[in-house]
Amino acid sequence: MDEEPTLPSFSRSNPIARRLDELAGHPPRKRVRENSPPPFSSDPPLFSSDDDPSADNYTSKRQKRKYRGPWFHQQPASDSPSDSSEQNQQMKGKRTLARQFDSGVWLGSDGTEEDFAEGLEHHGVPSFINPRAPIALSYDHVRKMPTLQESSTAAEDKARQQIGECLDEGTEDIILSSFNLSSISNSTISPLASFTCQPKSSAGVTFESLIPDLRIFLHSNRLTSLPASLFSLERLTLLTLRDNQLDELPPSIGNLPNIKELNVSQNKLRYLPFEILQLVSSAGKLKNARLHPNPFLEPKDLHGQTEQDIQSDLEPVPSPVFGSSQHRQDIRPSTPIHDKDKGHHWSPYWHVAYKRRTQVRFRDITGALMKGPIFPSDSDQDKTRLTPSSNQDLGGNLVPLADENDCAEPPAPRGNQISRAPSLMEVALSACSKTPQLPYLAEYLDNDSPEHLHTLLEQACAKKDSGGSKCTICKRDFIIARTEWIEFWELAKIENRTASAASPLRQMGNERDLVESIVPLIRRGCSWLCVPERGRAPVLCQDQ
């Protein structure tokens, strides 16, 4: 231990650090579109050997055939000295090859490939990295990565143009319906954040009219995911996503403080994010929501009841904690609990009540299912992984409800014990997610590296694009959910409020409305200890 390892310096005077600072404010896709150099050209410090002269030995060999596995043999397999001309040869070969591809990702700059290759030559890449990765590996993965949708389709160009016109003319209705959009990127939506109304010439204009009420119509497209920038539009008051291909809404949908109308019908939604309850909290402005039809999960009691039976059987129990304070409301005013809930925290327009939940599903550090009930939406791989004896696929949209006294028991831990501390995998993935180079990191993995690492980086990418996620128990940011469960909540619009003002009871609708007012909300946790508390509202660790 005489020689201290030379750690890469990362001071603010470091040009790389400055570059990273520059990049931090701008999403990578934007730079690509603006024809400025992609992050590669400035040699981001992605590896411990970067800037580290003592690490030369890691990079002495670059030929993939000398190594087995992604990174297991960082030392050269033979003693033959590194041949720099050979390396250059490889680089040239790579550039030549790179030009044969037209991934669209590099279109922004003609010099991109050369810049990147030169960057590699200057800095050296750890030998476990496949030196051919940028072309040999990247193409498939780049195509799969949702963040790289800046190689935008004609449909999105059209949408961009439409948004530009709305911005120019101060049109608050952004109509992007039937645009044949299969994806929409953050950079397309984000200009709307600076939307301002055109001052009207007529007299009697009030100040208020200058605050825009944005209405975005995205119905009848083919969207499978939504960009985070959509959910950071503070002035968004209407959003219709009807008739798309969405199978999940991002938790960031809860961040829309002024949304009044929301339509997510005719998608592929199995459940809604728990965070959607923020829209019907006392701070929320939601007045109308169209959630059905969607193939939502439906409760099936473990004892073989159907969902109709459950409707009458769903006993009001204390609601789980939502947000930083307890919110409870109950159907029956006679229930003693209700007395404590005077001045409840829900919107006056909505009846909101927790009903029942499924058992908790536990996932390992890579996100693979370890324990818990099967959901119809699970992949076949997940279904076979779960023990077939205790878990059966109920078919249809049915999921079994947990016993009311269910206590979430985690599986046996890999190490010694279970804690709330994130796994090293999560810590590293979250660090990956913070770099502007996230969309390109998978390209640095060797061909032989485990497939799930590619998958995890793609998931991190998708999660970053859609605005991230926080543990619904302890509020920690997470990328890989370690626990998840479905809670069934009653979410019903209160009609004719004045008519029933004397009674806190909402007016009962017809039976269909009643069933449809039960919605499945997914809650996810960041650790195996982030689970619902037995029979009672879970306590937020922040409150302690």
Added chain:
Amino acid sequence: MATPSQSKYVTLVSNDGFEFVVLREAACVSGVIKRSLDPKSGFAESAAGRVTFDEINGIVLEKVAEYFNYNHKNRNREDVPDMEIPPELCLELLMAADFLDT
């Protein structure tokens, strides 16, 4: 979990010869390390309390050791602070995490 014959500490050795001494209990969060230190496994490591990683260099292993301490220190905490990772280490640490199953 340490039996009287075992040291409370173990030594992690990187492929470039750097050594990091960490609490045995803390390092055992890694299933891989736990198995190789298990006396029943019969690995030479278990007797010497020393594990060499041909796959991990000193810079990365230092962060791994730091993680073990971080994880151990916060094992009973409700509000666990974040652990900072320099961006240039993130990908190698991801691969190390996968290898160590941690």
